[in-house]
Ligand code: ATP
C-alpha cells in the first residue's frame with residue numbers, strides 16, 4: 001500500500017457506528033482529503049470480509065476504498081473516498097424529501113445495487129445513513145460491514161482441502177440454494193423502507209415519539225402488513241415502494257425491473273438532480289430524535 005497512517009492528519013470525526021469510527025483525514029503530502037474508517041474490532045473474519053469486499057468494488061456508485069491499513073493499536077482501518085455532504089440520514093433529519101429528489105436518489109441507488117448484485121455482493125444494510133452524498137449531487141453506497149459475497153469461493157475450497165470435492169452446492173452457497181429465495185431481494189426491501197423513511201421524515205415502523213422495541217419491530221415486519229406510503233404520495237411513488245415492500249421475496253421486483261419503473265424512468269432526470277442538489281445547500285439540521 002502506498003498509504004501509511006503516519007501520512008494522514010486527523011481533521012475531525014465524521015460519524016460513529018456499530019462497526020467503527022469514521023474520521024475526516026488529510027494526506028499530508030498531497031493534501032487530498034479522505035475518510036478513514038477505523039473498525040472497533042480487532043482483525044477478525046468479519047473485518048477481513050468487510051475490507052476484502054469493499055476493496056474489490058470499483059464503481060462510481062459505490063464509495064471508493066483506496067487502501068486498508070492497521071492502526072498502531074492494531075485496529076483495521078479503511079481509507080475511503082470522502083463524501084463531502086454527509087449521508088441521506090443527515091439530510092432527512094432536516095426535512096422530509098420531495099418526490100423529484102427521491103426519484104434522483106432511487107435512480108442512483110439502483111445503479112449502485114445493480115453493480116453490487118452483478119458482482120454477487122448483497123449489501124444487507126441499505127438505509128439512509130449508509131447512502132452518502134457528494135456536494136455535486138452524487139449518491140454512493142457505503143458500509144459493507146454486513147455484506148455478503150455469494151461467489152462460490154475457491155478460498156473455501158482451499159481451506160477445506162480433502163473434503164470439498166464431495167460437498168454439495170448448497171454447502172458452498174447455502175443462501176442461494178437452500179431457502180429457494182433470491183438473496184438479492186433483501187436489498188430491495190431495504191430500499192423500499194429507506195424511500196418511505198425519506199418521504200415521511202422518520203423511520204416508518206416505529207410509532208412517532210416512541211423508542212424502538214426490537215421484538216415488536218421484528219413481529220411487525222414478519223407478521224404485520226408491509227408498511228405503505230401515506231396519502232399525499234403520487235401513484236407512481238406508492239407503486240414503486242409497494243413493489244419493493246412485498247413480504248414474499250419472490251414477489252418483490254428486482255433491481256433491474258425497478259430501474260425502469262415509471263417513478264424512476266419517467267422522472268425528468270436533470271430536474272430531479274437539480275431539486276436534490278438544492279436540498280444540500282439549505283437549512284440547519286433538526287436535532288437528533290432518539
Ligand atoms: P452503522 O453501524 O451505523 O451502520 P458503521 O459503523 O458501519 O455504521 P459507516 O456506516 O461506514 O459505519 O459510517 C458511519 C457514518 O460515518 C456514516 O453514516 C457517515 O455519516 C459517516 N461516513 C462514513 N463513511 C464516510 C465517507 N466516506 N465520507 C463521509 N462520511 C462518511
Ligand code: MG
Pocket residue numbers: 017129130143
Ligand atoms: Mg453505517
